[in-house]
Amino acid sequence: MMVESASETIRSAPSSQNGVGSLSGQADGSGGGGATGTTASGTGRDVTTGTDSNGEMSPAELLHFQQQQALQVARQFLLQQASGLSSPGNNDSKQSASAVQVPVSVAMMSPQMLTPQQMQQILSPPQLQALLQQQQALMLQQLQEYYKKQQEQLHLQLLTQQQAGKPQPKEALGNKQLAFQQQLLQMQQLQQQHLLNLQRQGLVSLQPSQASGPLQTLPQASPVSPTAAVCPTDLPQLWKGEGAPGQPAEDSVKQEGLDLTGTAATATSFAAPPKVSPSLSHHTLPNGQPTVLTSRRDSSSHEETPGSHPLYGHGECKWPGCETLCEDLGQFIKHLNTEHALDDRSTAQCRVQMQVVQQLEIQLAKESERLQAMMAHLHMRPSEPKPFSQPLNPVPDSSSFSKVTVSAADSFPDGLVHPPTSAAAPVTPLRPPGLGSASLHGGGPARRRSSDKFCSPISSELAQNHEFYKNADVRPPFTYASLIRQAILETPDRQLTLNEIYNWFTRMFAYFRRNTATWKNAVRHNLSLHKCFVRVENVKGAVWTVDEREYQKRRPPKMTGSPTLVKNMISGLSYGALNASYQAALAESSFPLLNSPGMLNPGSTSSLLPLSHDDVGAPLEPLSSNGSSSPPRLSPPQYSHQVQVKEEPAEAEEDRQPGPSLGAPNPSASGPPEDRDLEEELPGEELS
């Protein structure tokens, strides 16, 4: 089931396209494609270590390893601290293996056909970027393989010459060697570049400590799902560079490769600055294959085996949902290129995988933090926590997040938010709602579905990706209703005139700076149509307020109780990727993780998922089903006040309400937890 749901989500997003979307007229699809990077992965350090010396270790493995490392690192770090060890050098294969078990989630995803547009919808720009990066990684692997071969050939040549024909003048030999070395150097540089790119994009670099960071970010699980995963921030770059989603990763690679500027530096610093080159050169030259590699290999091979491709093991393709049997690596490679090329499906799958990884990372971070706390408590290690804790801490407050993100972004020239190298990364990755997609289609109905429903915490989402939406002509993955609500809630008095709402739209979203007639009409339509929006006559004129209760009501009544539903929901959500098992694990251990950032709610525990209120929000609530505006019955205390407004826009009444949609006068001091959550969402503060 989980699987199904997940797939559903994915599917949903896209399809619409057809002309429907008029909203924008199409925003275009350009954006797409990309991939983003956020994924998260790994650290670069290992790279250094091993890489290539050993002919055996394929580049692919390396990459894979790196990714895995992201997870491992954190763990290792912890362990080391605990034990007092400091030598980073030795990694245990075990760890890596364990850390990476992500595949599970993958399983959830069933391969589905997605159109590029769909992909975009589903994926947030950052996600797209991540995908691209993944593609890049693949290419890199191939490239590395190629280089490796070349290297081997050279090596052979050298040997041959040396052995057989001593006749050659020393000088000649020397030249050859020189040439060889140069070649190696080039190769190394190339590799480095790629690595840097990857790191920069977040693919590779997560420092141990930082790795944890992201975790927290996970917003509440908002349903945002698909989209959610990567941070939009990353996108910008991508988008700029690549117009079409479908574009080959190569381009991006090239581009990025060239400009590893500051960003790269950042990433690098963390990851392992030294990087590969040095080690590589040494190892490669002489036949010496560093032992290091071997060990590494083991770890990575764990699952993959000898084939030496992360996605190939036990004779079959390990691509999520694939399992195609391939006799040898060559066949597998072919299969990989044909069946898992850069298409919608692959992209979607990558996205899911990314999410899985992110979730795992988050969990790891949390657990690590806990462990540290425990150890600290037990006097094992007084000082330790820093690394992990740092990243984590920021999370709690969504606003802070946004800030972080932004700042990071700011540092970049393009003004767009970029993949957070480290600190920021955590945040972003998760959430960008599927918007990225928006760019693609421009607007069809699909968007809303995927977006709104699944991505709930609009506020946190917006907060985090504020800059992105502001600058990118991407249709936000939220429904008009949720956007309107957000606009209203963001204001101190929780009320806005129609014109102010318009302004908010244009201010917050580049997308709404055009096709005004269309979306304005939609806004008006939504205001009138939904009971949750209450018109209040004001001195100046009319203002619109939000009746939270109504707003929550309109959500999926289904969610209300049944665990099953909830589950499905979850799976469907962005995090859908997470499989049940993972969730279960979280629940067991520390599920607070999920709640993380955006949710301020203290009491959130109840809400299993962070599903946020926004769209899903009400799930747990009793309100549920009665769509009618009937009396507040079970009403959550908080909203009670706002209730019937629509029917009777009593002006006076309304006027007062505005401010507090939250702070209502409600008597019941102790609102049910659920309510609490809901409330949390409301606060517009999050947004920025």
Next chain:
DNA sequence: AGCTTGATAAACACTT
């Protein structure tokens, strides 16, 4: 297949 929800389009009424 039917229902619900959301987006979009458009007609219309009312107000400024």
Next chain:
DNA sequence: AAAGTGTTTATCAAGC
């Protein structure tokens, strides 16, 4: 009269 604001109806698409 024109523009803005609200309301309402209809259609289409997607999800359940």
